[in-house]
Amino acid sequence: MRRLWCVLVAVVLLVAGCRPSAAEPQSAEFSCTVEAVYRELNVKGTLTRYGAGTLALAFDEPETLNGLTVRWDGEAITLSLHGLEFTADAASVPESALGTEIVAALDAALRGEGERREAGGVLTVNGSGPNGAYTLTFDAQSGVPLALSVPSLPLTVTFSEVMVQ
Numbered sequence: 661m662r663r664l665w666c667v668l669v670a671v672v673l674l675v676a677g678c679r680p681s682a683a684e685p686q687s688a689e690f691s692c693t694v695e696a697v698y699r700e701l702n703v704k705g706t707l708t709r710y711g712a713g714t715l716a717l718a719f720d721e722p723e724t725l726n727g728l729t730v731r732w733d734g735e736a737i738t739l740s741l742h743g744l745e746f747t748a749d750a751a752s753v754p755e756s757a758l759g760t761e762i763v764a765a766l767d768a769a770l771r772g773e774g775e776r777r778e779a780g781g782v783l784t785v786n787g788s789g790p791n792g793a794y795t796l797t798f799d800a801q802s803g804v805p806l807a808l809s810v811p812s813l814p815l816t817v818t819f820s821e822v823m824v825q
Contacts, residue, residue: 687769690825
C-alpha cells in the first residue's frame with residue numbers, strides 16, 4: 661500500500677509539472693498598433709516601448725493629431741510635430757495621463773506586480789496605478805499585451821500587431 665501511495669504522489673507531481681505555464685507578460689520592449697479611447701477622445705497610432713519607464717506614441721488619428729509624436733521618459737514628455745519639439749513636465753499636460761498610465765501599468769507588469777489570473781488563453785493583471793485601478797490583459801502563450809482599461813480616467817487601450825523587439 662505504501663508503495664502504491666508513493667507511485668501515485670510521483671505521478672501527480674509529474675503531471676502537475678508538465679502543465680504549460682503562461683508566458684511572462686511582454687511589457688519591456690515592443691511596438692504595436694494602438695487604439696485608445698481617453699475620455700471622449702478616440703486615437704489611433706503606433707506605440708513603441710523602448711524599456712521600463714519609456715514610451716512613444718505616434719498618432720495617426722484623429723486628423724488633428726496626425727503626425728504628432730509624444731514620448732514619455734518617466735519624468736517629462738516631449739511632443740514632436742513636423743520637426744518642432746517641445747518638452748514639458750508630464751503633470752502640466754492633463755492629456756499625458758494616457759501615456760503615463762500605459763507606462764505605469766506596463767512597468768508594474770514587468771516588475772511582477774498586481775493580481776494575476778489566467779483563463780481562456782488570456783493572462784489578466786489587476787493592479788493600481790497613478791490614476792486608480794486598472795486591468796491589463798496579455799496573450800497567455802506569447803505574453804504580448806492585448807488591452808488596458810482604467811475606468812477612473814476613463815481610458816481603454818487595445819494593442820494589436822505587436823512586434824517584440
